[in-house]
Amino acid sequence: MVVANRLLWLVQQLLPPLLLSYFYAAWRIVALEVGPILISQEYDHPILGHIYSTLSSILLGTITIHYLRLYFLPSSQSVPPHDPPPSISTHLTIYECLSPSDAKTIRLNNGESIEGVEDIPLVDRCWKGKCGGRWKPARTRHCSQCGLCRGGFDHHCPFFANCLTAAYIPTFLHLLLYAPPTIFFVSLPLYKPIYHRAIAAYVLSRSSESIRTYWWDWKPSWVVAGGPVGRYVGGLILGWRELDRSAGKNGAGLDRLGVGLMLAFGVILALITTGLAVSTISVLLEGHLTIDRGRHTAHSRTITAIQDLARSGQSIPKKLEDDLLRFSDRTYFFVPFEIPDPLSNAKTHGEVDESHHNDPEEGSRSRPGRKGVIVPALPEERPYDHGRKKNWEIVMGQGWSWLLPWKGLSHAMGEEIFNWPISESVEKRLRAEAERRRDGLIDT
Numbered sequence: 001m002v003v004a005n006r007l008l009w010l011v012q013q014l015l016p017p018l019l020l021s022y023f024y025a026a027w028r029i030v031a032l033e034v035g036p037i038l039i040s041q042e043y044d045h046p047i048l049g050h051i052y053s054t055l056s057s058i059l060l061g062t063i064t065i066h067y068l069r070l071y072f073l074p075s076s077q078s079v080p081p082h083d084p085p086p087s088i089s090t091h092l093t094i095y096e097c098l099s100p101s102d103a104k105t106i107r108l109n110n111g112e113s114i115e116g117v118e119d120i121p122l123v124d125r126c127w128k129g130k131c132g133g134r135w136k137p138a139r140t141r142h143c144s145q146c147g148l149c150r151g152g153f154d155h156h157c158p159f160f161a162n163c164l165t166a167a168y169i170p171t172f173l174h175l176l177l178y179a180p181p182t183i184f185f186v187s188l189p190l191y192k193p194i195y196h197r198a199i200a201a202y203v204l205s206r207s208s209e210s211i212r213t214y215w216w217d218w219k220p221s222w223v224v225a226g227g228p229v230g231r232y233v234g235g236l237i238l239g240w241r242e243l244d245r246s247a248g249k250n251g252a253g254l255d256r257l258g259v260g261l262m263l264a265f266g267v268i269l270a271l272i273t274t275g276l277a278v279s280t281i282s283v284l285l286e287g288h289l290t291i292d293r294g295r296h297t298a299h300s301r302t303i304t305a306i307q308d309l310a311r312s313g314q315s316i317p318k319k320l321e322d323d324l325l326r327f328s329d330r331t332y333f334f335v336p337f338e339i340p341d342p343l344s345n346a347k348t349h350g351e352v353d354e355s356h357h358n359d360p361e362e363g364s365r366s367r368p369g370r371k372g373v374i375v376p377a378l379p380e381e382r383p384y385d386h387g388r389k390k391n392w393e394i395v396m397g398q399g400w401s402w403l404l405p406w407k408g409l410s411h412a413m414g415e416e417i418f419n420w421p422i423s424e425s426v427e428k429r430l431r432a433e434a435e436r437r438r439d440g441l442i443d444t
């Protein structure tokens with residue numbers, strides 16, 4: 001685990017400078033060679049050459065800016081405040097809290113009394129890394145790479161060595177969605193010459209006496225190249241290098257090996273970004289964040305495994321039971337009671353206020369605020385799933401304007417990232433349940 005973390009750390013230090021160097025090298029080839037030399041001179045289309053160079057620079061510049069935005073996000077990005085805001089600390093609003101049994105354990109550990117505090121909620125806090133007891137609101141996760149909690153945590157991305165949170169999903173999606181068309185457009189004039197050169201390189205590699213001896217007939221090449229595909233790539237590269245060498249200093253043009261490798265890497269990058277864009281969008285529409293979907297899948301898989309074992313009458317291993325608890329997304333909410341309409345209340349305003357502030361339980365524990373109860377979400381309930389349209393709008397904003405390039409630099413989500421909106425239907429159910437419990441309490 002420690003070794004894996006160190007390795008990931010190292011990869012993260014190397015990846016961003018490598019990617020930025022790649023963007024820069026690609027821009028140099030495109031703007032200084034493909035546009036002015038290949039299109040303007042060789043194909044004799046000077047205007048087209050200018051348009052190509054300018055458009056390519058704008059497109060490459062746009063994805064570089066989005067990339068830098070994510071790379072240089074401050075370490076404090078999306079970190080919840082140390083303590084919850086007054087609306088939560090004084091229980092004025094509905095919010096996710098610890099389960100009564102977790103709260104009881106914490107109170108007992110702190111040597112506090114557990115008498116009559118069942119319905120006074122505790123917020124979750126994080127004691128890992130640099131958090132030091134920081135408030136951990138709903139949908140917040142502790143990133144072990146950054147050593148900090150982040151609200152709306154999606155995943156820690158090694159490509160830009162930073163956390164991706166809901167607040168910056170618009171920036172991330174812009175990067176992912178702009179990258180493939182950019183790569184396709186800037187590479188367009190290069191596909192044909194590179195393709196022909198690759199064929200020629202392969203033919204030369206197969207016919208060259210020396211390459212045959214020290215590559216194709218050399219048995220360890222299967223191992224060194226990591227399999228048959230790698231062996232062909234290796235042979236191709238050797239042939240290509242030979243071609244470039246024989247062309248002399250001025251001969252190797254835009255179909256040289258370096259450009260071929262950059263093009264190949266570009267295609268791989270376009271495939272990766274397309275895949276990531278599809279998965280990010282589908283996760284978002286489902287009302288999940290990447291980390292939730294992983295946990296949700298693991299949870300469903302554990303339940304199925306337990307059901308299968310139970311059906312065939314076998315005993316359930318401890319590991320599966322532990323997993324069930326570990327991946328459970330059962331949540332609890334503090335639901336404040338609705339304040340009765342003062343006009344319909346027999347008491348005067350003053351008395352109502354007094355009864356709030358002089359509450360023996362709350363006052364003595366300096367937890368003033370409204371009363372309510374702790375209600376668990378039902379196992380099948382997904383409190384943060386509002387339906388596809390609203391799930392999308394909460395993170396990306398309304399309409400299609402999010403597609404505009406500069407929109408990727410701002411974000412739609414503000415402070416609500418620390419008290420994620422609860423779906424209307426679940427909130428209604430929670431409030432109805434709270435009222436039922438209150439009325440039940442009054443009856444007895």
Ligand SMILES: [Zn+2]
Pocket residue numbers: 126127128129131134141142143147148149
């Ligand atoms: Zn933390």
Ligand SMILES: [Zn+2]
Pocket residue numbers: 143144145146147155156157162163164
């Ligand atoms: Zn992180």
